[in-house]
Amino acid sequence: MSSSEQDASAAPADVRVGVIGVGQMGADHVVRIRDRIKGARVSVVTDYLREKAEEIAGTVPGARVVDTPEELIAADDVDAVLIASPGAFHRDQAIACIEVSKPVLCEKPLAMNPEDAYRVVEAEQASGGAYVSLGFMRRFDRDYAELKDAIDSGELGQISVLNCKHRNATTLPGFTDTMMVYDSAVHEIDAIHYFLDEPITAVQVVLPLPGPRADEGQHDPMLLLFRTASGRIVTDELYVNTGSGYEVRTEALGSKGIATIGQESGRITTHREGGQWGGAIPADFRPRFLDAYDAEVQAWIGAVREGTNVAARSAGVWDGYLGAAACAAAEKALTTDGFVPVDVRERP
Incomplete structure (x- = not known):
């Protein structure tokens, strides 16, 4: 040669x-x-x-x-x-x-x-x-990819609801409700677009009684409801001061089955402060998503x-724009009753 x-x-x-x-x-x-x-x-x-x-x-x-x-x-x-x-x-x-x-x-x-x-x-x-x-x-996590493939293949049938949970052990001082939207919920917002291949059209925020570790003026936990273009509903429970560790979970409810990612070997676990029961819980997002x-x-x-x-x-950039538009609507929904529409411009 x-x-x-x-x-x-x-x-x-x-x-x-x-x-x-x-x-x-x-x-x-x-x-x-x-x-x-x-x-x-x-x-x-x-x-x-x-x-x-x-x-x-x-x-x-x-x-x-x-x-x-x-x-x-x-x-x-x-x-x-x-x-x-x-x-x-x-x-x-x-x-x-x-x-x-x-x-x-x-x-x-x-x-x-x-x-x-x-x-x-x-x-x-x-x-x-x-x-x-x-x-x-x-999008590069193995569990997320498997759930995406199950949805796309039709294995779960028609998806009606996604239930999401996003939990952190603690937050830095000054972590506001708006930051809960832009720093935490934004990941579930992108996951909705990734799993369902359709935009979010409206957002509602529900504010339960604050948990014992919530900062003054912070609503933690927080519930977000999303409606997509086809009428599907997605719930997102944010709880960012659990005192235990970092967890994310997604459950897809389909006409042929239900799939859940984010649970350890399907076991029921009870979490106390410090992650004492049910095995160790990662302290933050980096160990959980290292491979991703x-x-x-x-x-x-x-x-x-x-x-x-x-x-x-x-x-890509369009996904980033859709996420920004949904976050802006969610921020408005923090102080607005009912669903707030997501304003999306025409794609160039």
Whole structure:
């Protein structure tokens, strides 16, 4: 075999990833790419705290630090960008990546409101390509994928109701009702679109008596009711100060059967503070979805290497816009009786 034939048959070079923001999620992603993801390496890092960026970059051979996201996005040694900065910066950073045709994996949210999310949708549409994968990692969780396949195959028959539960051990001070919508319920909102392949059309919020660990003025637990385009109903129970641990659960009620994900081996468990009964409960979301995060990033890198940029199960910009529109309606529903309609613009 000639040297030119060897070059042509060689595996493509590693995808050089630039990471914007190395707080909790960004730092986790750097370790993930360094230790567990094939076909990629972190080449450039930036954070508004330069010392933090230098600390994280120092754990990756060959990685360097730049001062701004703009410099990172434009860098010749960055093939793809992972955005883990605060949500207020996602719109502009995602659009900047689109404008230079660089694939991007953007942690949720796509933007802080529907109007800004729609601007990203328009930017990608104008580019003629698909560059943005949105970091809803549950789409890559094995249980979620199995439930999705059961729904799509017709195994469960006609789905009438989804029941969702989202529980955390505790929250930081100042975690408001609005944050419960945008930081917690947003995951169930994307799961609704993922499982049912139809938009949410209306949202209602029901506020029970606050639990014993709720902050002053915080409604915890909280119940959200969603109505979809075909008339299905989805319930979402948020309880973010349980004192026990992190749990998410989804139950699909179908005409041919009922399926539940998120339970340990089908056992009935009783949880006390600290997760003492029924086995250990993860303290937060990262252990529960470790494999899903790995699968999400590996699928994204695989898509970039193949030139498709967006992996098959990934949420895209339109999913991000639908999520932002549903969150905006849910926020309004916090202080409105009855169902609040979700306003959705026409897809470009």
